[in-house]
Amino acid sequence: MTATTLIDTLPASWYRDAQVFEKERRHIFARNWHLIGRSEQLAKPGDYVTGDVAGWPVFAVLDREGGLRAFHNVCRHRAGPLFDDAGGHCQTIRCLYHGWMYGFDGGLRTAPGFPETGALDKSKFGLFPVRVDAWRGLLFVCLDPEAPPLDAWMGDVADLSDPFPAITDFSFHSLTTYEGRCNWKAYGDNSCEGYHLPFIHGGLNKAVASADIRAYENGGFVGFDIGYSGEGDVRAGKGLWVYKFPAVLLHFSERAINVEQVEALEPGRIRIQSYYWVPKGDEKFGDDYVADSRAVIAEDMGVCERVQKNLDAGLYSSGKLSAEKEPGTIFFQQRIREAMDLPPVELGNSA
Ligand code: FES
Ligand SMILES: [Fe+2]
Secondary structure (H helix, E strand, C coil): CCCCCEEECCCHHHHCCHHHHHHHHHHHHCCCEEEEEEHHHCCCCCEEEEEEECCEEEEEEECCCCCEEEEECCCCCCCCCCCCCCEEECCCEECCCCCCEECCCCCEEECCCCCCCCCCCHHHCCCCEEEEEEECCEEEEECCCCCCCHHHHHCCHHHHHCCCCCHHHCEEEEEEEEEECCCHHHHHHHHCCCCCHHHHCHHHHHHEEEEEEEEECCCCEEEEEEEECCCCCCCCCEEEEEEECCCEEEEEECCCEEEEEEEEEECCEEEEEEEEEECCCCHHHHHHHHHHHHHHHHHHHHHHHHHHHHHHHCCCCCCEEECCCCHHHHHHHHHHHHHHHCCCCCCCCCC
16 A cells, blocks of 8 residues: 555444444354453452443452352343442342343352242253453453453554553543434544644644554554654653554553543434543542543544534435554455455354
């Protein structure tokens, strides 16, 4: 690819079509790892966190031996929910609808009111399992039994982020949830390029002196090697921004870490779960850093929502991407095209 190469964007219809979205759920989201919480949230047996993988509700729990377990948040009786909050502690897993109880291994223990002897073979009605693993203090789940292990999935993110302080060097500040009216790919397209910085982010643009952007095959992500100018209160030294396909953003710096999971809720709706870690004992810096990040995300979301409106309106059907200015967005869109050509993941008991 030369510096003057122009690439067609994904069609506008892919950003609004319910059938494309349904296909992406199985071809992209079910195949990849998805951030659902922090490792420290599962400190003792019975601690749990819940999450949503493109419409599949899931939860992770620490079992009695201290092992990580994860399941679909779906009861095998009549599909009721096991948990309806973000996380907490439980003695046992009990369905909120009619009280069927499951062990931390997912096995069905009791079905109140059902005859003890009879047609219900409990061994066949355990919870649907989900893969779960931790990466450097972050808890991920994956619906596809065939997907690579989490470490391999992260690929070169590990080596690249090694020079930066780890989550354990900081203290957790907060989790902020953002709702946005755009397709998840509009947010992804935007996050994979720095072309928009001078126009959308006046403050951030002053703070960034240099940004070297490239795509990494090992792990499938876009990395931004950032040099901060020192202007502004919260950004200095070096930074690493990662857009990990399909929808995890990791921001490392010498002074803080911010990790975002973009959740695709509907073709035109996303939710971002944004976690912040900041220096221990420096509350003021932490608050300033998070306020700055919130402003940047609001600027990004603002333009993505405007783009989505225009994609929905039905005038624009496709555009061009510049290999020089938007190599990360080209890489992101290419991964989507490739994923949509693979066979879908089969889940649950439909087969
Ligand atoms: S749906 Fe869970 S007990 Fe009925
Ligand atoms: Fe941005």
